[in-house]
Amino acid sequence: MHPEIVRPTMLLDETRVRANIERMAAKARANRVRFRPHFKTHQSAQIGEWFRAAGVSAITTSSVQMAAYFAGHGWDDITVAFPANVREIGEINRLAAAVRLNLLVESLAAAQLLESQLAHPVGAWIEVDAGSGRSGVPWNGGGDLHALAAFLAGSSKLRLQGLLTHAGNTYAARGRDAVAAVHDETITRLQRLRNWLMEHGFLGLELSFGDTPACSMLDNWGDVDEARPGNFVFYDLTQMAIGSCIAADVGFVVACPVVAVHPERREIVLYGGAVHLSKDVLLQAGGLPSYGAVVPLHAGGWGDPLPGVWLRSLSQEHGVVAATAESWPPLAGVQVGDLLGVLPVHSCLTADLLKEYVTLGGEHISMLRLPTGGG
């Protein structure tokens, strides 16, 4: 099967991916919320068109380079959901001349640097850390929220849009109730900050959120204006563990050649390592780390993950599949030269590494390939 696959290759199920997109777009419509999906997961102009077919016209990216790529493919309303990197002011100015660009600011210092160097107006979202502890003005005070809001309100180049957060802490939750609790807390904290700013005369502020767990598991997203989920386009093993999706929703697996079989220790070595899958890891029940689940490939796609079978370690190019004694039998017939599918722990990072999708129909779908890192 798949003789054309000779190296680790992302096999993409277009039907599932389009269904994931349509389902989330419909949910956003039902919530009367602007759907601004995060394109950092797929990073593909062609998959972007599947979003356009679902009515999407505004997008999110995680870098200025990614925004430039999608601007070059006809997207003209882009939020770079990352604290503005003032060193990229040249590229920011080129982009802002061409599209409606929104940036994230979380400090007066960054806002002042941008103001002094921006050549064109941009939208500005105040990033709020609503409890995830990564970036943003702390929800519970500290930082310079009032000074920042006042500066933005008086700026002609940075047009204040509202408050934006990424509730990365839903990723530590397991199950709908736990995710709902984090989401409610997140939105309540954003609303409280917005109310406080309103009392200080800052009016018309929108709220933007967008983690895949909350967007997937909750029907009612609450009083928000914009949603920016990204991972849901493919989902992955982490989202399955959280409860955001089931295996039948996952949009791609990595087809990996089998290069060694060790029945004596119930292990199989794959051509498929850290440079293909990423070293993101998921702790399984029982505490054993997993670098991916294993699925059988068949002519029309792939099956559900084999229970009791997991990728136990990754080197640069090797992946070692382990199985419990009860779980070995379905693998007993696997031979050198066969292919096994790996359902990734974190689809965003795996896609970023492999740089190309192949659909079940054999179509090759390209992605952003970054130019040089320097200057």
Next chain:
Amino acid sequence: MHPEIVRPTMLLDETRVRANIERMAAKARANRVRFRPHFKTHQSAQIGEWFRAAGVSAITTSSVQMAAYFAGHGWDDITVAFPANVREIGEINRLAAAVRLNLLVESLAAAQLLESQLAHPVGAWIEVDAGSGRSGVPWNGGGDLHALAAFLAGSSKLRLQGLLTHAGNTYAARGRDAVAAVHDETITRLQRLRNWLMEHGFLGLELSFGDTPACSMLDNWGDVDEARPGNFVFYDLTQMAIGSCIAADVGFVVACPVVAVHPERREIVLYGGAVHLSKDVLLQAGGLPSYGAVVPLHAGGWGDPLPGVWLRSLSQEHGVVAATAESWPPLAGVQVGDLLGVLPVHSCLTADLLKEYVTLGGEHISMLRLPTGGG
């Protein structure tokens, strides 16, 4: 400083890297061992020339594609140190027509598949798992070593070279004595297998090893014929933790723009995430995970890692630097728009992600960029 650096960028100290190469080449000469360095760490034709200047003429790669890249840059004696992937037979045959190619086999099944499809003779090393538990014929029996050796001895296309191992288990060792113990055990096991094969009439077998910890920390490598270390060209935080090198040996750091400063929680957010550094992680003393150490950059290079300062988490593009209370003062003056250096946990994976080096003199050095993953 470095206004030309606007995104995460590998800053490479050519003097250190050339010194690392020369030191290891000299050690191989002193041991009268063939030096066949692993080029998977740097993946750069230009850095390959620095090895050539140190007298190197035979190399190791971790993939067939990487071998083809270096073959295209004048290397004509290449071992692909990965269990032969029979699905790549087309590319293997093209390579074997052009260069002296060596492959790893660890099973009769793989050897038979190769024999039936090879168009040109290649060298064949029997890979031995001498205790690391990844790939290879188990050192302690099991597998089909005798049948494999007999098959190779009778093959006209697969020319048996000897026994090869990668002692990945030295990476769990800490300090010279612990590394020496693993190395001695590894070499003893290889020798025992070679003796056993000699008793069965398989003569003239060489031994090949090559982990960076043993090659760096031990002056006497023992009774071996070939050494294939790779990581030593750059070293990294993991090698520092093992004891293979000191900070002043590390060949590159990643210059990362500062995008947010949070003195209230003693944290700094960098533009520098999992897609730049990889999610490889090192457990620090005390059990806290680190995704990198932090170094100050200066005009001539960079300083030693700041004690008590570490990269505590990585998202796709964000890196969060944390510091203990005593360690914050040197960071107190850091501002949005500054650069900080990150000394990587695992330089091979970081280099593979960033795809380009910039020397302290401002020269850009390119690397292998793979074509499409599929077909």
